[in-house]
Amino acid sequence: MNTNNAMVRLQKACKEKSPLCIGLDTDPSYLPESVISRFPSPAEAVVAYNQGIVEAASQYAACCKVQVAYYEAMGLAGMKAFSDTLKLVRGSGMIAISDVKRGDIADTAKAYARAHFSGDFETDIITINPYMGFDTLEPFVEAATAADKGIFVLLCTSNPGRDDIEKLSLTKGGTVLQAVGNRLNELANRFGVGEGSTSPVGAVVGATAEEDARALRDAYSRIFFLIPGYGAQGGAARVAATLLDNAGGTVNSSRGILCAWKKSAELADKREAGTLTMSDIVGAAEKASEAAMKDLQQAFAALKA
Amino acid sequence: MNTNNAMVRLQKACKEKSPLCIGLDTDPSYLPESVISRFPSPAEAVVAYNQGIVEAASQYAACCKVQVAYYEAMGLAGMKAFSDTLKLVRGSGMIAISDVKRGDIADTAKAYARAHFSGDFETDIITINPYMGFDTLEPFVEAATAADKGIFVLLCTSNPGRDDIEKLSLTKGGTVLQAVGNRLNELANRFGVGEGSTSPVGAVVGATAEEDARALRDAYSRIFFLIPGYGAQGGAARVAATLLDNAGGTVNSSRGILCAWKKSAELADKREAGTLTMSDIVGAAEKASEAAMKDLQQAFAALKA
Numbered sequence: 001m002n003t004n005n006a007m008v009r010l011q012k013a014c015k016e017k018s019p020l021c022i023g024l025d026t027d028p029s030y031l032p033e034s035v036i037s038r039f040p041s042p043a044e045a046v047v048a049y050n051q052g053i054v055e056a057a058s059q060y061a062a063c064c065k066v067q068v069a070y071y072e073a074m075g076l077a078g079m080k081a082f083s084d085t086l087k088l089v090r091g092s093g094m095i096a097i098s099d100v101k102r103g104d105i106a107d108t109a110k111a112y113a114r115a116h117f118s119g120d121f122e123t124d125i126i127t128i129n130p131y132m133g134f135d136t137l138e139p140f141v142e143a144a145t146a147a148d149k150g151i152f153v154l155l156c157t158s159n160p161g162r163d164d165i166e167k168l169s170l171t172k173g174g175t176v177l178q179a180v181g182n183r184l185n186e187l188a189n190r191f192g193v194g195e196g197s198t199s200p201v202g203a204v205v206g207a208t209a210e211e212d213a214r215a216l217r218d219a220y221s222r223i224f225f226l227i228p229g230y231g232a233q234g235g236a237a238r239v240a241a242t243l244l245d246n247a248g249g250t251v252n253s254s255r256g257i258l259c260a261w262k263k264s265a266e267l268a269d270k271r272e273a274g275t276l277t278m279s280d281i282v283g284a285a286e287k288a289s290e291a292a293m294k295d296l297q298q299a300f301a302a303l304k305a
Numbered sequence: 306m307n308t309n310n311a312m313v314r315l316q317k318a319c320k321e322k323s324p325l326c327i328g329l330d331t332d333p334s335y336l337p338e339s340v341i342s343r344f345p346s347p348a349e350a351v352v353a354y355n356q357g358i359v360e361a362a363s364q365y366a367a368c369c370k371v372q373v374a375y376y377e378a379m380g381l382a383g384m385k386a387f388s389d390t391l392k393l394v395r396g397s398g399m400i401a402i403s404d405v406k407r408g409d410i411a412d413t414a415k416a417y418a419r420a421h422f423s424g425d426f427e428t429d430i431i432t433i434n435p436y437m438g439f440d441t442l443e444p445f446v447e448a449a450t451a452a453d454k455g456i457f458v459l460l461c462t463s464n465p466g467r468d469d470i471e472k473l474s475l476t477k478g479g480t481v482l483q484a485v486g487n488r489l490n491e492l493a494n495r496f497g498v499g500e501g502s503t504s505p506v507g508a509v510v511g512a513t514a515e516e517d518a519r520a521l522r523d524a525y526s527r528i529f530f531l532i533p534g535y536g537a538q539g540g541a542a543r544v545a546a547t548l549l550d551n552a553g554g555t556v557n558s559s560r561g562i563l564c565a566w567k568k569s570a571e572l573a574d575k576r577e578a579g580t581l582t583m584s585d586i587v588g589a590a591e592k593a594s595e596a597a598m599k600d601l602q603q604a605f606a607a608l609k610a
């Protein structure tokens with residue numbers, strides 16, 4: 001077992017540097033027209049913006065999460081932008097998480113693992129949907145282990161619809177998400193227990209699940225969490241901090257950082273005049289990243305005080 | 306409500322022409338070296354092979370299912386091959402199903418819908434994973450309705466792991482997959498009832514679920530099924546035929562068709578000599594398509610006899 005896989009490295013970076021994950025869910029509609037119009041295509045504007053954020057904000061974050069849907073929506077040019085963005089993130093020293101939520105059986109799962117652990121779309125960690133069953137997780141665990149990569153499996157998502165399936169109560173006891181969580185604990189056990197664990201398997205737990213945060217954190221105390229829902233989705237730093245306890249986690253902020261220019265008081269005049277530049281909007285994202293990092297660090301310090 | 310959406314058109318084509326869906330899960334490893342080596346890249350060989358199959362076999366099938374994982378695994382060239390393959394299928398008069406199993410929240414789901422219902426990756430119908438909750442289905446239903454497209458939602462998959470989550474019993478009664486199925490019935494109700502239904506929402510039900518086939522077919526009698534697992538995965542025509550009853554369905558065969566050249570007796574000498582041509586392997590796929598169509602039609606006739 002290798003102790004240098006991406007999940008172990010991310011866990012270390014989040015403890016030593018910052019719990020923040022910058023979400024590069026960069027839809028072109030998040031950029032002002034005055035910036036987009038300077039590029040030959042929206043996809044190229046997105047890559048340039050991502051590059052600006054990666055360079056300016058890498059000191060405040062351990063990783064970037066790249067939501068593939070926004071890139072797929074731009075077609076082939078978008079997939080090139082996805083590939084370019086992953087290279088920028090990985091080249092910066094931050095860890096890249098591709099939020100792809102893939103999940104499929106046998107050879108198809110192996111193909112997805114090849115797609116995202118090597119080649120044009122190579123990343124460090126991918127998100128996985130476990131719905132089709134635990135046999136569908138195995139090819140990803142094997143591939144991650146072989147290539148020093150990692151996977152985050154959906155456990156308790158940040159949307160209200162988590163009540164529809166994830167939180168249903170089972171006749172055998174517990175809920176659907178606990179059935180998934182039990183399997184994640186079993187998977188983690190394969191890689192050693194306690195501080196020395198080298199499991200490449202993490203879990204997605206939303207910062208909006210306030211009523212469940214403490215119980216989830218304790219039930220899966222050795223599993224590292226990817227925590228979406230903080231900021232624009234309404235999740236509080238206090239809830240996120242709870243989820244950062246024990247094995248730790250990384251807290252994603254996407255629109256709170258990408259769209260910070262829309263709320264910046266000092267950019268109000270330029271915003272109204274339609275003269276915002278790339279430097280303006282990257283600067284706003286940098287300030288928002290620093291603020292998010294400090295917000296999370298303070299909330300965690302308060303929790304542990 | 307438009308009666309011309311892709312799901313309604315597919316339902317009609319399956320009843321009038323053939324229940325067969327050809328699975329273009331074309332991994333380059335499914336092609337002999339003597340064919341691959343004639344192309345500048347594996348991705349181009351895959352597109353040429355797909356083109357051959359679409360031209361030769363369109364008379365035996367209503368649709369083709371394109372599994373995106375095998376194309377993603379080839380990186381940017383693979384995504385171009387995915388785009389080209391969808392154009393070939395749609396240009397042939399067959400309906401294209403992109404087996405993407407996407408699923409995500411709110412704006413991200415909308416981005417996935419844009420990605421696959423328009424632009425470079427435009428298809429007719431996509432597969433959807435409902436795990437994150439029913440709010441995640443709505444953007445896809447809306448987008449499908451607006452663009453005359455369709456969605457197949459995972460209901461009972463063909464792999465053994467379906468026992469792990471899909472078939473868990475709930476304290477409120479029924480199973481997880483029945484909770485999903487109930488919502489699919491509700492969604493279908495929005496588009497009218499009975500023969501005149503114009504619902505763009507179908508369900509994935511594996512042909513390997515022999516013990517459940519009749520109950521599933523009757524519980525969701527008005528929902529059109531995408532039926533994987535026939536052939537190489539072990540599903541019998543008899544089970545598939547049960548699932549073709551009521552509102553009908555389309556039965557997918559992937560490796561049984563794509564890899565037919567590996568089992569063809571008349572190609573044995575060429576196979577051993579390493580001299581198989583594109584024409585040889587496309588011819589084997591054509592024969593396998595015809596045989597699969599007849600196998601399914603006979604099984605269905607026997608069921609109804």
